[in-house]
Amino acid sequence: MDYSQFLLMTPEVTLALALIVLLVADLVMGNDKSKQYFQTLALVVFGIHTIYNFIQGEISGQQEAFSGMYLTSNIHVFVKNMLNVGTLLVLIFSIEWNKKENSNHIAEFYLLMMSTLFGMYLMVSSGDFLLFYLGLETASIPMATLVALNKKRNESAEAAAKYILTAGFSSAVMLFGISLIYGSCGGSLYFCDVVKSFAATPVQIMAMIFFMAGVAFKISLVPFHLWTADTYQGAPTSVTAYLSVMSKGAAAFAFMIVMWKAFTVSNVAETVWHNILWWIIVITITVGNIFAIRQKNLKRFLAFSSISQAGYVMLGLMSGTSMGMGSMVYYLLVYLFTNLAAFGVISNIEDKCGKVGMDDYDGLYETNPKMAVVMMLAMFSLGGIPPFAGFFSKFFIFASAAQAGEYLLVFIALANTIISLFYYLLVVKAMFINKSNNPIAPFKSDNASLVGLTICTIAMLVLGLISPVYEQLLAWSFGVN
Amino acid sequence: MSEFILLYFVIIPLVMMGVLYLIPGEKKDLIRKTMAGGSALLVALAAYITIEFIEQRSAGATAPYLFTASKVWYEGFLNIHLSLGVDGISVAMLVLSSVITFTGSFASFAVEDKAKEYFLWFLMLSIGVFGFFISIDLFTMFLFYEVALIPMYLLIGYWGSNAKEYAAMKLTLMLMGGSAFLMVGIFGIYFMGTPDGAHTFEMVTLMESVSKNMPIEWQHIFFCLTFVGFGVLGAMFPFHTWSPDGHASAPTAVSMLHAGVLMKLGGYGCFRVAMCLMPQASADLGWIFLILTGTSVFYGAYSACVQNDLKYINAYSSVSHCGMVLFALLMMNQTAFTGAFLQMLSHGLMTALFFSLIGSIYGRTHTRDIRLMGGMMNIMPVLCVCYVIAGMASLGLPGLSGFVAEMNIFVGSFQRSVLSYEEGNWMFLIFTILACTSIVITAVYILRVVGKMLFGPIQDQHHASLSDANYFEKIAAFGLIICVAGIGMYPSLWTGILNFDLPRLVSLFADKTIVAPF
Numbered sequence: 001m002d003y004s005q006f007l008l009m010t011p012e013v014t015l016a017l018a019l020i021v022l023l024v025a026d027l028v029m030g031n032d033k034s035k036q037y038f039q040t041l042a043l044v045v046f047g048i049h050t051i052y053n054f055i056q057g058e059i060s061g062q063q064e065a066f067s068g069m070y071l072t073s074n075i076h077v078f079v080k081n082m083l084n085v086g087t088l089l090v091l092i093f094s095i096e097w098n099k100k101e102n103s104n105h106i107a108e109f110y111l112l113m114m115s116t117l118f119g120m121y122l123m124v125s126s127g128d129f130l131l132f133y134l135g136l137e138t139a140s141i142p143m144a145t146l147v148a149l150n151k152k153r154n155e156s157a158e159a160a161a162k163y164i165l166t167a168g169f170s171s172a173v174m175l176f177g178i179s180l181i182y183g184s185c186g187g188s189l190y191f192c193d194v195v196k197s198f199a200a201t202p203v204q205i206m207a208m209i210f211f212m213a214g215v216a217f218k219i220s221l222v223p224f225h226l227w228t229a230d231t232y233q234g235a236p237t238s239v240t241a242y243l244s245v246m247s248k249g250a251a252a253f254a255f256m257i258v259m260w261k262a263f264t265v266s267n268v269a270e271t272v273w274h275n276i277l278w279w280i281i282v283i284t285i286t287v288g289n290i291f292a293i294r295q296k297n298l299k300r301f302l303a304f305s306s307i308s309q310a311g312y313v314m315l316g317l318m319s320g321t322s323m324g325m326g327s328m329v330y331y332l333l334v335y336l337f338t339n340l341a342a343f344g345v346i347s348n349i350e351d352k353c354g355k356v357g358m359d360d361y362d363g364l365y366e367t368n369p370k371m372a373v374v375m376m377l378a379m380f381s382l383g384g385i386p387p388f389a390g391f392f393s394k395f396f397i398f399a400s401a402a403q404a405g406e407y408l409l410v411f412i413a414l415a416n417t418i419i420s421l422f423y424y425l426l427v428v429k430a431m432f433i434n435k436s437n438n439p440i441a442p443f444k445s446d447n448a449s450l451v452g453l454t455i456c457t458i459a460m461l462v463l464g465l466i467s468p469v470y471e472q473l474l475a476w477s478f479g480v481n
Numbered sequence: 482m483s484e485f486i487l488l489y490f491v492i493i494p495l496v497m498m499g500v501l502y503l504i505p506g507e508k509k510d511l512i513r514k515t516m517a518g519g520s521a522l523l524v525a526l527a528a529y530i531t532i533e534f535i536e537q538r539s540a541g542a543t544a545p546y547l548f549t550a551s552k553v554w555y556e557g558f559l560n561i562h563l564s565l566g567v568d569g570i571s572v573a574m575l576v577l578s579s580v581i582t583f584t585g586s587f588a589s590f591a592v593e594d595k596a597k598e599y600f601l602w603f604l605m606l607s608i609g610v611f612g613f614f615i616s617i618d619l620f621t622m623f624l625f626y627e628v629a630l631i632p633m634y635l636l637i638g639y640w641g642s643n644a645k646e647y648a649a650m651k652l653t654l655m656l657m658g659g660s661a662f663l664m665v666g667i668f669g670i671y672f673m674g675t676p677d678g679a680h681t682f683e684m685v686t687l688m689e690s691v692s693k694n695m696p697i698e699w700q701h702i703f704f705c706l707t708f709v710g711f712g713v714l715g716a717m718f719p720f721h722t723w724s725p726d727g728h729a730s731a732p733t734a735v736s737m738l739h740a741g742v743l744m745k746l747g748g749y750g751c752f753r754v755a756m757c758l759m760p761q762a763s764a765d766l767g768w769i770f771l772i773l774t775g776t777s778v779f780y781g782a783y784s785a786c787v788q789n790d791l792k793y794i795n796a797y798s799s800v801s802h803c804g805m806v807l808f809a810l811l812m813m814n815q816t817a818f819t820g821a822f823l824q825m826l827s828h829g830l831m832t833a834l835f836f837s838l839i840g841s842i843y844g845r846t847h848t849r850d851i852r853l854m855g856g857m858m859n860i861m862p863v864l865c866v867c868y869v870i871a872g873m874a875s876l877g878l879p880g881l882s883g884f885v886a887e888m889n890i891f892v893g894s895f896q897r898s899v900l901s902y903e904e905g906n907w908m909f910l911i912f913t914i915l916a917c918t919s920i921v922i923t924a925v926y927i928l929r930v931v932g933k934m935l936f937g938p939i940q941d942q943h944h945a946s947l948s949d950a951n952y953f954e955k956i957a958a959f960g961l962i963i964c965v966a967g968i969g970m971y972p973s974l975w976t977g978i979l980n981f982d983l984p985r986l987v988s989l990f991a992d993k994t995i996v997a998p999f
Contacts, residue, residue, distance in 0.1 A: 385627060396559070402668035402672055411662075415658070418658050429638060432639060467555045471555065475557075
């Protein structure tokens with residue numbers, strides 16, 4: 001066996017090392033006195049992992065390890081780095097919450113978070129259905145535990161139960177699809193083998209649809225979205241942020257790799273999944289938007305908003321060109337900072353006074369102008385208003401779909417952005433225009449959250465106006481062929 | 482940096498925003514001084530650009546755009562440029578925008594509540610407007626167009642009056658709806674209008690390549706999409722409904738800037754993007770929009786007759802006058818084009834004047850209902866005389882700007898109608914005559930207001946003790962009246978500037994057969 005293959009897996013290796021270090025540290029730091037340093041240690045270890053991977057050199061072209069089981073390239077590594085940054089931001093936002101509400105389970109929080117991240121890495125890099133499935137499960141099961149972490153609240157347990165049951169069911173469906181693929185594609189699960197023997201027979205089409213259904217659950221595409229709102233509402237806010245950004249982003253990218261690598265062979269297969277995805281996108285965007293209008297709880301509100309955002313992300317799959325991939329990753333990057341900014345504000349306010357209703361935000365600008373401005377920027381960016389980054393990411397991903405000639409789809413998606421702008425403006429209206437008799441009292445947030453919010457705000461303002469990020473992503477991306 | 486001189490139209494407001502951000506909110510005087518100084522600078526810059534433009538053109542510069550500067554923004558496949566440049570039409574629009582920003586700043590000195598935030602949003606709005614007119618790259622044009630839309634929401638929603646939240650939401654969503662049409666059109670122009678591997682957003686290249694590369698059926702589709710997209714902003718019937726509510730609820734300066742400049746973005750965009758890029762499609766399908774805009778012209782005028790709220794009267798009159806801009810553009814000959822752009826200038830200035838006066842009157846009487854006011858001429862003579870002048874400009878009195886514009890528009894329209902009638906089609910003739918009748922109706926609603934509100938007995942004795950215009954209201958009103966009268970007295974300055982470029986653009990349509998269904 002050629003051990004140098006492990007060198008390609010730097011992100012996984014360092015993350016595994018970090019996990020082991022923290023596990024041992026948790027064991028060693030037995031007493032309460034040293035436990036208070038665990039949080040600092042975990043942040044430092046994860047920070048080192050993030051920075052170390054960030055400064056790695058470029059990879060030349062697409063490479064594979066373990067005879068095609070594991071794929072990597074610059075864009076894969078970029079997605080992993082992006083996930084690292086996002087996780088780091090979530091961890092920063094949750095420092096205060098960990099200290100106050102979760103002091104007995106700090107180690108569990110960090111270890112579970114990093115285990116799901118490990119699963120996502122595998123999912124992103126998989127070159128084989130089996131590894132994909134393993135990654136998906138590794139990402140899902142610790143996630144359910146994270147959702148249930150808030151033991152004192154019933155909603156948290158309910159959310160976790162909903163999550164694990166739907167996750168289990170969808171894994172079963174997906175596994176069934178994978179076994180059909182295995183049976184009908186000559187007994188191999190490597191993407192590169194499947195693509196050769198995929199003849200678009202009815203069984204294979206069914207297998208593909210089952211597989212798509214399994215992933216659609218993870219990305220929470222309609223009609224597999226039913227768990228989303230309750231889980232988002234019940235989970236601790238930092239976990240919700242993690243679910244809505246990282247989990248979704250990793251799954252969306254992995255989904256694109258699988259569809260392009262394994263199922264884009266004959267025109268028949270491509271037409272089938274294109275048509276299915278076309279309708280899924282339309283329904284996802286519309287349902288997500290329409291349900292979001294009625295939400296009064298901001299976490300639920302962002303749940304539905306994230307459903308419709310997932311629909312926009314899927315537009316990147318339609319073209320099959322490097323522009324599609326680059327635009328999708330860029331969209332995920334912008335979405336990460338934007339959504340984390342929104343969740344950062346929500347978790348800050350929730351920590352300080354326990355309010356998450358939209359009505360509670362009335363008159364926020366009068367009492368906490370900085371928080372209100374960050375939230376407003378996040379809403380504008382999510383709604384796609386220039387000059388914030390969200391406008392650019394939307395423009396590019398729509399352009400990639402238009403490149404494939406999907407003008408009608410682009411038009412429907414654009415019409416939906418009007419609905420989405422309506423409810424994003426409702427939040428802005430609450431904070432700036434509405435008056436309140438009982439506003440959120442002025443508070444000073446902790447330094448860590450301020451750092452996190454500043455990073456997100458700068459990213460929202462700058463990411464679109466400077467072009468090198470997107471250009472680099474385009475250069476690293478690749479198309480179907 | 483001297484080649485990027487046009488960029489100062491964006492940089493100056495940006496710097497002003499930075500300065501305002503640093504000034505503490507309580508120092509309202511300092512904020513107002515910053516606004517006055519900065520917007521005066523913008524007027525000076527616009528004047529400089531105009532003079533320089535005339536000089537260069539007179540010296541024989543024939544490039545389609547002057548003061549051009551281009552820098553690649555997004556390299557590679559997307560090929561987005563930050564391209565700046567102006568021709569005669571954009572110069573006129575820049576002057577209009579800077580004058581209205583200047584007078585609008587003075588008109589907003591009355592804002593006391595959160596003045597700092599108000600001016601920050603106001604400046605962002607003006608960045609969008611200026612940026613739109615200096616861009617000659619479709620992407621940046623679209624970007625600035627959207628930048629101009631969103632400040633409207635908060636400006637109307639927070640500082641407005643009446644049903645402000647409803648109006649703000651309606652306006653924002655309808656205009657965003659327009660931009661959804663527009664964005665699809667832009668994608669179409671980008672991907673189909675240029676050959677593979679050489680996609681670009683740059684207008685100069687697109688002017689030649691779109692009609693060559695895009696199949697005519699697709700041109701038809703994208704012409705409709707872009708025309709409707711910009712038409713929403715130009716208050717084209719039936720997409721005009723945001724305009725009365727929006728204008729009636731907006732604070733004074735926002736109404737001024739919105740009716741005065743932002744609605745011109747619509748007509749300008751229709752011409753630049755929809756018509757000039759796809760002349761064949763506009764010749765084929767122009768009649769659809771001619772029916773719609775013709776309807777706006779007289780529908781707006783009739784609606785204005787039955788309104789009692791001063792702002793609603795002017796909002797509907799704006800629908801009518803902006804409809805006339807699009808109407809004239811669709812006639813596709815030189816006289817009508819000249820009229821259309823003069824009408825943009827004229828309508829921008831006189832509506833701004835109207836709204837600033839209405840704001841001043843409303844600020845004193847706290848009502849805008851003309852049935853509750855009377856004899857204002859005795860109480861506040863300066864404001865009322867200005868109002869009469871604005872009204873006269875609106876109904877097309879010779880010597881003021883409205884006459885010059887409408888004269889050109891209708892002469893141009895009749896030229897086209899007669900040509901079309903000789904071919905056996907009477908549609909153009911019918912709509913031209915219908916549009917002409919709107920002049921009479923304009924006189925009806927203007928004189929109705931003048932008669933009821935300015936003359937006659939004083940309705941409400943509380944009004945008798947009200948004061949007349951103060952110094953900043955006078956600056957705003959007199960500045961605008963000078964401009965309105967200036968265009969009316971000396972139109973050849975502006976027709977001259979426009980005529981540097983219009984012949985080239987008219988020639989795009991010269992060899993096309995304008996289709997009419999009946």
